[in-house]
Amino acid sequence: MAAYTVPKAFPTTVVGSYPKLPSAREALRRQRKGGISEEEFKKLVREAIRGVIEDYIWAGVDILSDGEQSREDMVVYFAERLRGYAPGEWVRIFDNVYFRKPIIVDKVEWVSPMALDDWEYARSISGGRPVKVILTGPYTMLEWSFDLHYGDRREAILDLARVIRREVDEYLAKGAEYVQIDEPALSTRPWREEAELAGEALEVIFRGVSAKRIVHICFGRIERILPYILDYPVDQFDLEFKNSDFRLLPYLKEYGYDKELGYGVVDVHSLQVESVEEIKKAIDDLMKLDIIGPEKVYIDPDCGLKRLPREIAREKLKNMVEAARLARREWAGEE
Amino acid sequence: MAKFWASVLGGYPRGRLARYTMRDLDSGALEPYRGLVELERASALVVGAQLASGMRFVVDGMLDWHDIFRPFAEAWRNVYLDGIIRYFDNNFFYRIPVFRGEPEPQRLVLPGRVKGLKMLAEPAGVKVVVPGPLTMVKMGRNESDLSDYELVDKIASALALEVREAVANGAVFVQIDEPFLSDPEASRDDARAAAEAASRIAREAGTALTALAVYFDTPKPDIYEEIIDSKVSLVSLDVGDAPARAIGLLREKGCGGHGLVLGVIDARRIHDDSYSNVREFVIKALDACRELEEVGLTTTTWLDLVPLRFSLRKTYILGLYTERLAADLGGEAVIPITAKPEPYLAG
Numbered sequence: 294m295a296a297y298t299v300p301k302a303f304p305t306t307v308v309g310s311y312p313k314l315p316s317a318r319e320a321l322r323r324q325r326k327g328g329i330s331e332e333e334f335k336k337l338v339r340e341a342i343r344g345v346i347e348d349y350i351w352a353g354v355d356i357l358s359d360g361e362q363s364r365e366d367m368v369v370y371f372a373e374r375l376r377g378y379a380p381g382e383w384v385r386i387f388d389n390v391y392f393r394k395p396i397i398v399d400k401v402e403w404v405s406p407m408a409l410d411d412w413e414y415a416r417s418i419s420g421g422r423p424v425k426v427i428l429t430g431p432y433t434m435l436e437w438s439f440d441l442h443y444g445d446r447r448e449a450i451l452d453l454a455r456v457i458r459r460e461v462d463e464y465l466a467k468g469a470e471y472v473q474i475d476e477p478a479l480s481t482r483p484w485r486e487e488a489e490l491a492g493e494a495l496e497v498i499f500r501g502v503s504a505k506r507i508v509h510i511c512f513g514r515i516e517r518i519l520p521y522i523l524d525y526p527v528d529q530f531d532l533e534f535k536n537s538d539f540r541l542l543p544y545l546k547e548y549g550y551d552k553e554l555g556y557g558v559v560d561v562h563s564l565q566v567e568s569v570e571e572i573k574k575a576i577d578d579l580m581k582l583d584i585i586g587p588e589k590v591y592i593d594p595d596c597g598l599k600r601l602p603r604e605i606a607r608e609k610l611k612n613m614v615e616a617a618r619l620a621r622r623e624w625a626g627e628e
Numbered sequence: 629m630a631k632f633w634a635s636v637l638g639g640y641p642r643g644r645l646a647r648y649t650m651r652d653l654d655s656g657a658l659e660p661y662r663g664l665v666e667l668e669r670a671s672a673l674v675v676g677a678q679l680a681s682g683m684r685f686v687v688d689g690m691l692d693w694h695d696i697f698r699p700f701a702e703a704w705r706n707v708y709l710d711g712i713i714r715y716f717d718n719n720f721f722y723r724i725p726v727f728r729g730e731p732e733p734q735r736l737v738l739p740g741r742v743k744g745l746k747m748l749a750e751p752a753g754v755k756v757v758v759p760g761p762l763t764m765v766k767m768g769r770n771e772s773d774l775s776d777y778e779l780v781d782k783i784a785s786a787l788a789l790e791v792r793e794a795v796a797n798g799a800v801f802v803q804i805d806e807p808f809l810s811d812p813e814a815s816r817d818d819a820r821a822a823a824e825a826a827s828r829i830a831r832e833a834g835t836a837l838t839a840l841a842v843y844f845d846t847p848k849p850d851i852y853e854e855i856i857d858s859k860v861s862l863v864s865l866d867v868g869d870a871p872a873r874a875i876g877l878l879r880e881k882g883c884g885g886h887g888l889v890l891g892v893i894d895a896r897r898i899h900d901d902s903y904s905n906v907r908e909f910v911i912k913a914l915d916a917c918r919e920l921e922e923v924g925l926t927t928t929t930w931l932d933l934v935p936l937r938f939s940l941r942k943t944y945i946l947g948l949y950t951e952r953l954a955a956d957l958g959g960e961a962v963i964p965i966t967a968k969p970e971p972y973l974a975g
Contacts, residue, residue, distance in 0.1 A: 383936075384935055387694070388712075392719075478719065480714075563711055
C-alpha cells in the first residue's frame with residue numbers, strides 16, 4: 294500500500310455516506326427485488342466504491358470512507374445482518390422519503406462481519422489514505438428500531454454495544470486506524486441519563502481500542518448534551534456545526550472542550566456549495582476562540598453526503614479541502 | 629357517570645398508494661386532479677378505520693402533508709421553506725418555515741378538506757388540526773421585523789381565519805398542536821403566548837370543540853398553569869410517554885375547568901398497549917379531575933411515526949379500550965356509529 298501522510302493540522306475527512314452511485318443504486322434495487330447474487334451485488338457495490346474513492350481523491354480529502362454504498366440506510370443495513378431483528382415496514386423520514394424501520398424481535402447477536410468487505414476494498418484503492426471504519430451506534434440502532442423484545446432500553450443498548458464491539462474487533466485485527474461510531478439519535482434526547490446510557494455503551498465498544506475513537510453526533514441540541522458527554526472514552530467528537538449556524542461554538546469554550554474535534558463546516562442539507570472563503574472563515578472563527586490547536590481539528594461536512602447530488606458533493610468537498618489548506622498555512626505554517 | 633369518547637390525535641402514515649401518488653405528484657408524472665383523487669382513495673381507508681373503530685371525531689389523515697407546518701407555510705405570503713431539521717426526538721425531519729414578515733394567507737388549507745371529508749365521516753364529526761403558533765415560531769426561523777411573540781400573534785390570526793372557514797364548512801372539533809410546550813426549554817412566557825394564541829384561534833371556532841394539544845412529553849407545572857388558562861374547551865395531554873409525571877401534574881394542578889383528552893395509546897411504538905395500564909392512567913386522571921363528566925382518549929402523538937398497518941391496529945385498540953373502559957368504569961362510550969342517527973339519515 295502506498296504511503297500517504299495525513300496533514301498534522303486540519304486534516305480533512307468525511308462523515309461517511311456519499312451519494313449513491315448508479316451501480317450501487319442498481320445493486321440495491323435488484324437486492325430489494327431479490328434478483329441478484331451476492332457476487333453480483335458485491336461487484337456493483339465495488340464499482341460504486343471505486344467512484345466514491347476517486348471523487349474523494351480528486352477533491353483531496355485525507356481520511357476517507359467507503360461512502361456506505363451498500364447501505365440502504367444506516368440502521369436497516371446492520372439490522373438485516375444481525376440475528377434478533379425482523380424486517381420493518383416503511384416509515385417516513387422527511388418529505389416523501391422513507392426507511393424500513395426494523396423490528397427487534399429477539400436477543401440481538403452478531404453473525405458475521407457486516408461492513409468489513411467494503412471497508413477493505415476502499416482501503417485497497419485509497420492510495421494509502423486511511424479509511425475510517427464507520428458503524429451505527431447502539432443508542433441510534435435502538436432508537437430508530439421498534440423493540441418488541443427487550444422492553445428495557447439499557448439492556449437492549451448494551452446488547453447492541455456488545456454486537457458492535459464484536460464487529461469492531463474484525464477491523465482492529467486488520468489494522469484499522471480510525472473507528473467512528475455514529476450516534477445521531479443522541480442529540481434528540483439531550484438529558485444526562487440518556488448521555489450516561491450511551492456513554493456506558495461506548496465503554497463496551499471502545500474498551501482497549503488503540504485506534505482513533507470517534508463519535509459522530511448531529512442535528513439536534515448538541516449544546517445541551519455536550520456537558521454530559523465530555524468524559525466519554527473517545528478521542529474525537531465529530532459534530533455538526535454549519536447547519537445550526539455554528540451555534541455550538543461558544544459552548545465548546547464554556548465547557549472547556551479539549552478533545553479532538555471533527556468540525557462540520559459543510560451543510561449536507563443544502564444544495565448551495567459553500568465557498569472556500571466561507572469555510573475558511575468558519576475555521577478561523579474556531580481558531581480565534583482558542584479552544585484547541587489545529588492538530589486537534591478535523592475538517593469535514595456536518596454529516597453524510599448521501600442526500601446531495603454527486604456533483605454538489607464533489608464541489609463541496611473540493612472547497613472544504615482548499616479552505617483547510619489555506620487555514621493550515623495560516624494557523625500552522627504547514628503547506 | 630363519565631362519558632368516554634375516542635379520536636386519534638392527528639395524521640396517519642402513507643401507505644403504498646399515498647406514497648406513490650406523492651412521488652408522482654412531486655415529479656410531475658401525475659396531474660394534480662388525478663393526484664387528488666388518488667389521495668382521497670388513500671384517505672378513505674384511514675377514515676374508514678376510524679369509523680369502524682368507533683372514533684367520535686375523525687381526521688382525513690393529512691396524508692399529503694409533508695409535515696404539520698408545510699401546507700400552511702406554503703399557503704402564506706412572506707414565508708418560505710428552508711432545509712430539513714429533526715422534529716423533536718423523532719427520526720423525522722421537517723422543512724423549516726422561515727418568516728420574512730407577517731404571514732398573509734393566499735389560500736385556505738382546511739375548508740376544502742373539511743367539505744370533502746364531512747360526508748365520508750358521517751356520523752362521526754370532522755376534526756381539523758392546526759399547528760400551534762408558538763411551536764411554529766420556535767421550530768421555524770423568524771427573519772421578520774416582528775418579535776417572536778408578535779409573530780405568534782400574527783400566525784394565530786392567519787390560523788383563526790382557517791379555523792373559522794373550516795367550522796363554517798362543517799368541522800366540529802379544532803385541535804391546536806403545541807408540542808413545543810413539553811420541551812424543557814419552553815418558558816412561562818412562551819406558554820402564555822401559546823395560550824393566548826390558542827384562545828384567539830378558539831374564538832373563531834364558534835360552537836366547535838377546541839383543544840390545545842401538548843405531546844412528546846409532559847409540560848412543566850408552570851407551563852401547564854398557562855395552558856389551562858387558555859380559552860379552549862379541552863386540554864389534550866400525552867399521558868403514555870411519561871405517565872407518572874402527567875398524572876402528577878393533573879393531581880397537582882387539576883384541569884382548570886377544561887375537558888380533558890388523554891393520550892394513552894402509544895403512537896411511537898408498535899406493541900399492543902396494555903389495557904390495564906390504560907385503565908390505570910384513566911382512573912388516576914379521573915380521580916385528579918373529579919369534576920369531569922366526560923373524557924376523550926387519544927393517541928400519544930400523530931400516528932405517522934409507525935407503519936400504516938400498526939397505525940390501523942392502534943386505532944382499533946383505541947376504540948376497543950374506550951368501549952371497555954366505559955363498561956369497566958360504569959360509564960358510557962360515545963360511539964357515533966351506534967348513536968341515534970342524524971335526522972336526515974333516519975329518513
